[in-house]
Amino acid sequence: MPQIKRILILGGGFGGINLLKLIQKKFKNEPNVRISLVSKDNYFLYTPMLPQVSSGLIHPSDITIPIRKLCKQAEFYQATISLIDLEQKLVTITRTFDGKVRALDYDYLIMSLGSSTNFFDYKNIEEHAFVMKTVEDAIAIHNQIINMFENAAQTSDVNFKKKLMTFTVVGAGFAGVETMGEINYLVRESVKNFYPSIGEENISMNLIASEEFILPELGSKLGKDAGEYLRKSGVNVITNTKAIDAGEDFVQLDNGEKISCMTLIWAAGIKIDPVISLLKCDHHKSGKVKVGKYLRLTNHENVFALGDCALITNPLTGQAYPPTAQNSIHQSKTVANNLYSMITGKTKLKEFSFESKGMMTTLGRRVAIAVVYGLHCKGSLAWLIWRTYYLSKLPMHEKRFQVATSWIADLLFKRDLTFVGKIKKKSLTKVNIKGDMPSIKDFFKDL
Numbered sequence: 001m002p003q004i005k006r007i008l009i010l011g012g013g014f015g016g017i018n019l020l021k022l023i024q025k026k027f028k029n030e031p032n033v034r035i036s037l038v039s040k041d042n043y044f045l046y047t048p049m050l051p052q053v054s055s056g057l058i059h060p061s062d063i064t065i066p067i068r069k070l071c072k073q074a075e076f077y078q079a080t081i082s083l084i085d086l087e088q089k090l091v092t093i094t095r096t097f098d099g100k101v102r103a104l105d106y107d108y109l110i111m112s113l114g115s116s117t118n119f120f121d122y123k124n125i126e127e128h129a130f131v132m133k134t135v136e137d138a139i140a141i142h143n144q145i146i147n148m149f150e151n152a153a154q155t156s157d158v159n160f161k162k163k164l165m166t167f168t169v170v171g172a173g174f175a176g177v178e179t180m181g182e183i184n185y186l187v188r189e190s191v192k193n194f195y196p197s198i199g200e201e202n203i204s205m206n207l208i209a210s211e212e213f214i215l216p217e218l219g220s221k222l223g224k225d226a227g228e229y230l231r232k233s234g235v236n237v238i239t240n241t242k243a244i245d246a247g248e249d250f251v252q253l254d255n256g257e258k259i260s261c262m263t264l265i266w267a268a269g270i271k272i273d274p275v276i277s278l279l280k281c282d283h284h285k286s287g288k289v290k291v292g293k294y295l296r297l298t299n300h301e302n303v304f305a306l307g308d309c310a311l312i313t314n315p316l317t318g319q320a321y322p323p324t325a326q327n328s329i330h331q332s333k334t335v336a337n338n339l340y341s342m343i344t345g346k347t348k349l350k351e352f353s354f355e356s357k358g359m360m361t362t363l364g365r366r367v368a369i370a371v372v373y374g375l376h377c378k379g380s381l382a383w384l385i386w387r388t389y390y391l392s393k394l395p396m397h398e399k400r401f402q403v404a405t406s407w408i409a410d411l412l413f414k415r416d417l418t419f420v421g422k423i424k425k426k427s428l429t430k431v432n433i434k435g436d437m438p439s440i441k442d443f444f445k446d447l
């Protein structure tokens with residue numbers, strides 16, 4: 001009997017999902033290869049369009065792709081990864097729906113677990129800030145903005161109204177700037193069209209950047225241009241400044257300024273999940289695992305890491321690749337090739353090297369800024385390039401259709417200002433599980 005090779009992918013984000021698609025094709029005619037993927041959500045989230053969910057431009061379901069629809073010949077486990085044992089070749093997972101623990105073994109392991117929000121030990125900020133990482137975060141921000149409108153529309157106290165209508169975003173990388181661009185448009189248009197009693201003069205939008213200019217990834221020229229555009233659109237861009245404290249109704253900056261506001265959105269840094277940062281292998285001080293040129297761990301040649309959770313050095317510049325979706329996608333191509341090479345011996349191992357052709361970001365309605373093949377571009381043309389590129393990269397035709405429909409609807413109609421309240425959850429802890437998985441009968445018995 002030929003030996004079965006088990007490939008286990010951890011993480012259903014950009015790295016994990018692209019790898020899944022590639023290796024399903026590569027191993028299509030290899031019946032002895034078993035592929036499994038574990039991720040805590042049962043969908044892939046297309047983050048570049050997440051800020052558009054917070055502004056109500058698109059719907060959450062437009063950018064969430066069910067992982068099962070992408071599993072052509074792979075097993076999917078919706079679960080949280082709680083432990084990785086590189087010596088025993090075991091991964092312990094906790095199932096999302098009932099909290100039960102089980103272990104999965106593997107011959108080849110690929111870790112693409114991304115990152116989470118880093119508050120740099122500012123506990124008060126962590127307690128009071130919204131973040132922009134998950135689809136729930138984006139919905140929560142949308143709800144918060146609508147909530148502020150409804151409250152501000154009913155108060156005659158001007159100071160309180162101003163506080164309700166002050167929105168502060170900390171962090172001026174892609175996520176922070178795109179979020180500010182989106183919510184600035186939503187707030188200003190909604191007050192003009194639907195909340196005349198609030199008064200546009202009471203709106204205040206603040207973007208806090210720790211560096212001299214925003215979007216440092218795009219260089220100083222475009223970063224300064226982007227800052228200039230946001231200022232013209234009414235955003236108070238505060239550079240060379242950090243937020244160091246926050247409360248229910250304020251944000252304290254390290255330049256001594258205290259912003260009176262009810263809404264703080266933190267997009268200022270990432271950190272690595274302890275399941276990765278505590279692994280027994282080489283790490284960077286950020287907690288990322290270090291991998292070699294074939295994207296494998298040094299002492300574990302059957303283990304690969306990619307995406308935000310891996311430290312991968314660009315052989316041409318000696319610098320680490322930044323945490324972007326683009327890099328994760330390209331790294332997944334190298335991992336797919338190297339897995340195929342190791343399992344079948346039909347190809348050679350490939351070293352990872354990738355030079356980005358461009359970067360771009362939106363700044364609000366119909367405005368973006370981009371560097372493509374070294375050429376700088378801004379305004380409506382950049383916005384068109386952004387939309388075309390990111391729409392084309394969205395997995396699945398039906399999702400592309402949904403997003404395009406939402407964008408067209410936005411050109412024709414005003415934004416939806418519905419407050420989607422808290423969703424009631426049904427606990428499944430009472431379900432009595434027999435054996436490994438519950439039967440349908442058991443599953444519904446106690447509900």
Ligand SMILES: Cc1cc2nc3c(=O)[nH]c(=O)nc-3n(C[C@H](O)[C@H](O)[C@H](O)COP(=O)(O)OP(=O)(O)OC[C@H]3O[C@@H](n4cnc5c(N)ncnc54)[C@H](O)[C@@H]3O)c2cc1C
Nearest residue numbers: 011012013014015040048080081114307308323324325326
């Ligand atoms: C708002 C926003 C906008 C962005 N815009 C852009 C952009 O325009 N262009 C760009 O290139 N990049 C952008 N990025 C960055 C990009 O999203 C990341 O660099 C990319 O997602 C990293 O891919 P990954 O596979 O490493 O991780 P992710 O895509 O984050 O995937 C990690 C996966 O692992 C799962 N996971 C994590 N921990 C566990 C666990 N313990 N157990 C089970 N599952 C787990 C997660 O649920 C997720 O499915 C943006 C990010 C954000 C937040």
